[in-house]
Amino acid sequence: MHPPVPSELRYIMFDAEEVRVAVCQHLAFKNQRIDPRAIGRVAVFTAGTEVVADVHSARDPTASLRVETAELMQALLAFCRLNRIPLPRLSPKKLELSDGRLVLVTGTNPTSTEPKVVDGAIVYAEWAVKGALPGKP
DSSP: OOOOOOOEEEEEEEOHHHHHHHHHHHHHHHOTTOOGGGEEEEEEEEETTEEEEEEEESSOTTOEEEEOHHHHHHHHHHHHHHTTOOOOSSSOEEEEEETTEEEEEEEESOSOSSOEEETTEEEOGGGSOSSOOTTOO
16 A cells, blocks of 8 residues: 655635736736736636636727736746745646636645635645554554
């Protein structure tokens, strides 16, 4: 019998301003002709099973640019690096929405991607080791 494999599951929730800053920095870096001051609101939503964003112009409210999931992920990963938010390099990562806020989900050997919430708190018992801990009877 193999020992249990530890798992880690992390949820990093971004507020609207953090998403806007991440997308502004990413678009300005990717395309030097984009002025970050011209970017207004960034609306994040699901399109099918993907999380995408529409970037609205600060100068023309009717103009917008679609940012697909892969590019949104790149923007958030760069934001995390710039702000020294540690992320495991080799773990799978995905984007989700929770109460309208963008969430980066990452982990190693995840057993679930949705935590159980009871009375506003996450219950971790489902992810706990099922057998005895090493050195314990």
